[in-house]
Amino acid sequence: MPPRPRAIAYSAILCCLVRLLAYAQSPAATPKHFDHVLIVVLENQNYESAMQNDLLKSLAQKGAIFSNFENLYHYSYPNYLAMIAGSDFGTHSPQLLSDSQKNFKDDKQHKTIADLLNWKNYAEDYPAAPDAQRPFLGDHGRYVRRHTPFLSFHAIQTKTFHQVVRVDTHEDNNAFVTDIGNFIADPQKNPLPEYMFYTPNLDDDGHDPKSKPQVGLKNSADWLRNFLTTWLHFDDKTWLPKDEALKRTLVIVTFDESEGNIKPERIYTVFLGAMVKPQEVAGPYNHYSVLRTIEDNFNLDPIHPDSGDGAAKVITGIWK
Numbered sequence: 001m002p003p004r005p006r007a008i009a010y011s012a013i014l015c016c017l018v019r020l021l022a023y024a025q026s027p028a029a030t031p032k033h034f035d036h037v038l039i040v041v042l043e044n045q046n047y048e049s050a051m052q053n054d055l056l057k058s059l060a061q062k063g064a065i066f067s068n069f070e071n072l073y074h075y076s077y078p079n080y081l082a083m084i085a086g087s088d089f090g091t092h093s094p095q096l097l098s099d100s101q102k103n104f105k106d107d108k109q110h111k112t113i114a115d116l117l118n119w120k121n122y123a124e125d126y127p128a129a130p131d132a133q134r135p136f137l138g139d140h141g142r143y144v145r146r147h148t149p150f151l152s153f154h155a156i157q158t159k160t161f162h163q164v165v166r167v168d169t170h171e172d173n174n175a176f177v178t179d180i181g182n183f184i185a186d187p188q189k190n191p192l193p194e195y196m197f198y199t200p201n202l203d204d205d206g207h208d209p210k211s212k213p214q215v216g217l218k219n220s221a222d223w224l225r226n227f228l229t230t231w232l233h234f235d236d237k238t239w240l241p242k243d244e245a246l247k248r249t250l251v252i253v254t255f256d257e258s259e260g261n262i263k264p265e266r267i268y269t270v271f272l273g274a275m276v277k278p279q280e281v282a283g284p285y286n287h288y289s290v291l292r293t294i295e296d297n298f299n300l301d302p303i304h305p306d307s308g309d310g311a312a313k314v315i316t317g318i319w320k
Helices: 005-025 054-062 076-085 154-163 175-185 213-231 287-297
Strands: 036-042 064-066 119-124 164-167 195-199 249-255 269-272 279-281
Touching: 036 076, 036 213, 036 287, 054 064, 054 213, 054 269, 076 287, 119 154, 119 175, 154 164, 164 175, 175 213, 249 287
Parallel strands: 036 195, 036 249, 064 279, 119 164, 119 195
Antiparallel strands: 064 269, 249 269
């Protein structure tokens, strides 16, 4: 007796489910080098200037330092968009910049890494309360919206804006410190997001005082030392995490742009973590390269296959 159509349909569905399960459990679906990435963005320094700072030089000696890493554009905003979305959406042309380009449509042309991974953007002095019914979309005190790029996307403004989290640097147990501490205490119960973006305020990122970039650099480096050693529990001799739970977390410290327009516009970028082989990387890379490397690590296709992150090279040769 031939099989009934319903039985054939059930059999086909079962086969599909088995294949999907096998794919989900296959090694190819497992992150390649790190389970979490944390990106910390500082402001407005040339590579040469940054390397004169004792802390940043020390980090470079213990991590993978990119000596030919260039910013994409001036000013800040298009670089920040490129970091999370693989495109600046034309905002590098000041004459094209309008309010609509700070509120990108919820469509397939305006996706970000937030559409692909679970994420948080920790933002110092962000004014919105945790239970706010809408995001804060302006500037306030030492907080500026342009350094919190996720809030430029309508999908996030209306659906997932609570993933932008205020950090009060004057609190010993602020939102970031609490998340890290809870993860260390119980990684299974309190997992970290796969993608974390940290936005310091205008003092801590070195942006100000604009007229004295060396003062700004010292301020940002002093803040970063405390951030790494106190908040992230990094050892200040090895610049590796002391806690086993953080051994699969990649920390990226980068700058948004260089101090001016003198070529080459090299900026300081270092990868830190137990999975990184310390070395100087001389190949040409940029913010798109970092995003493409994160996508590749999580077995994701580029957001923009033919440009931006899709045209960038995956960073290789630095992994243990």
